[in-house]
Amino acid sequence: MTTTTTPKRVSIAESLRGAITEEMERDPKVFCLGEDIAVPGGWGGAFTVTLGLEERFPDRMINTPIAELGFFGVGVGAALMGMRPIVDVQYGDFLFLAMDQIVNNAAKMCYMSGGQCKVPLVMRAPVGATGRGSQHAQNLERYFIGVPGLKVVAVSTAYDARGILKAAVRDDNPVLIFEHKLLYGSKGARAESGAIDASSEIPEGDYVLPLDQAAIRREGNDVTIVGWLLTAHLAQQAADRLADEGVQAEVIDARSLSPIDFATICASVEKTGRLVIVEEGPKTGGVGAEIAAGVTERLGDRARASIRRVASADIPVPFTPVLENAYVPDVPRIMAAVLDMVKG
Amino acid sequence: MTNPPQAKIDIDSYEAGFLLGLYERMVQIREFEEGVKFLFLEGTMPGTIHQCQGQEACAVGVCTALEPTDWITSTFRGHGHALAKGLSVDEMLFELFGAATGCAGGKGGSMHMVNMDKGMIPSIAIVAGGVPVAAGMALAFKMQQTGQVAACFFGDGAIAEGAFHEGVNMAAIWDVPVVFICENNQYGASTHVSKVMRAATIAERLSSYGIDGRRIDGNDVIAVYEAARRAVDDCRAGRGPAFLELLTYRRTGHSRRDACHYQPKPEREQWLEYDPIVRLGQALVEAGHATTEELDAVRKQILTSFDDAVERAKTQPQPTLADLTTHVLA
Structure with missing residues (x-):
């Protein structure tokens, strides 16, 4: 037992x-x-x-x-x-x-x-x-x-x-x-x-979490980075390194994908004015597209800069490590998107 | 393989009341189907319909062998199964009229008749989609030792689907109490069963799953009832699953505007002679259980109450737009 x-x-x-x-x-x-x-x-x-x-x-x-x-x-x-x-x-x-x-x-x-x-x-x-x-x-x-x-x-x-x-x-x-x-x-x-x-x-005892809420993993005022699963971790790594360059990123783990927690995401984007969505998977037709559209509908002009998506190329997942590594979003690509947006 | 059955219906071991009950339920289904066909064609009701005239003995024979606490799964051709399992003409007609008072509040329609208090989950209109679901229902009965049985209706068209083979196989390896009922009406949409299967019967294919499949005269309500009774008893005794191939004939179009030009005329005429309601009626008259006039009276009574139900259906409240987004989640 x-x-x-x-x-x-x-x-x-x-x-x-x-x-x-x-x-x-x-x-x-x-x-x-x-x-x-x-x-x-x-x-x-x-x-x-x-x-x-x-x-x-x-x-x-x-x-x-x-x-x-x-x-x-x-x-x-x-x-x-x-x-x-x-x-x-x-x-x-x-x-x-x-x-x-x-x-x-x-x-x-x-x-x-x-x-x-x-x-x-x-x-x-x-x-x-x-x-x-x-x-x-x-x-x-x-x-x-x-x-x-x-x-x-x-x-x-x-x-x-x-x-x-x-x-x-x-x-x-x-x-x-x-x-x-x-x-x-x-x-x-x-x-x-x-x-x-x-x-x-893990704390002692029983607990449940809501099935409809995103989690803010790191607070920041300059840019909102949304990821989930692997990309939630990559976003936090990117945020750590962005801090070294003087950019304070707020990292949100979307966690609930249906429904998407637009209240949490939009509140963050209203604060930072910028949104980068990081998705493992082809950019076309992804969850990121739904997040971007939903935030745009809700915030309209209140987002200062355009929304960026860091996602995979529109290809099947390749095998060889050199290509697979290029398929999965990574920290440098997330940082580049953020820096381009912040300084652009 | 598609010759109509020849045997006379053997009713000797049954009492008149029981037999007249079978007769009445089959006529109920027939007149319901004829009635809604007219209502659709005149444009009174929205949607589409898939009908079961000529297959009434399958639904009635099987459901008579079930207890009220047993469950069925059905298909897009499900009106007969629903009536045989005890759904009322009113709740079904109201549903066909899209009314808020229908059995699914107007959100299901012809292909998703349901009543969870009467042992019928929503009909599943994807061919063979109900086969694994029924296996899962029976798994739940077995795990909880409830003694219930699931009866899973589908047509000959379902036999080529992967879901059929996956579901039947799992039911077999887990010995769960489900009776699979293949109503072989010989046509999957417009395609004859012989064009999609090399074996002579569907029943014989079940031996590959370790199941003793049996072909039954599906237009003999007594034969269907007796086979279903044995199958249900076997399942309840822990000897499930069971499989019945009920040989019958789809005399209606696949759906409402199909004129069946692909069915040879001699074949149609031959099968019309083996009408399950006429056959039982003849046996009842010959045995002295009823006169022709009495059987006519049964039909007239059913027609009258159907007409009354149609009048009620026409005045039922429709859902409001506030209902549009309710029931998406439990």
């Missing part, structure tokens, strides 16, 4: 594992459904999040065939009957296989039943370019933020991962949680090269 007390400083993978464990202990209707999540001696999912849980909950860790469309549908059906499934894909890219069940069923059941149905379904998906070529690498957020009926969140710290996972399990709506492969802190054979430390001190 593992202990229910969460260790003090934990990775995102450990934090999610602890939160799932506690939610399953709290509510017998919570169960996990996914590929390679319940194989003794196995992986605990692709990134160790559910490692060992099958020993503790042998009847509620449901290992599936490789059939994403099918088991997302199974999750919808179980949720409609009052269960609270946590369904995950090994790589976010596989969400395309499950698209019909997510978009046509999970997201629409409440509306098209006139409010009779609830689908309390949690979906988890790892994203991000990590040396795996084009099909195990995409950032899928853009494809889901425009789906009414779906809540979309992105966790970039272990503290957030715990509070958001718990809130998602207790929410009566389908919630899609994006996680980043470089932020998990997975260990052993599942460790990622190039990983960034996203671990947190």
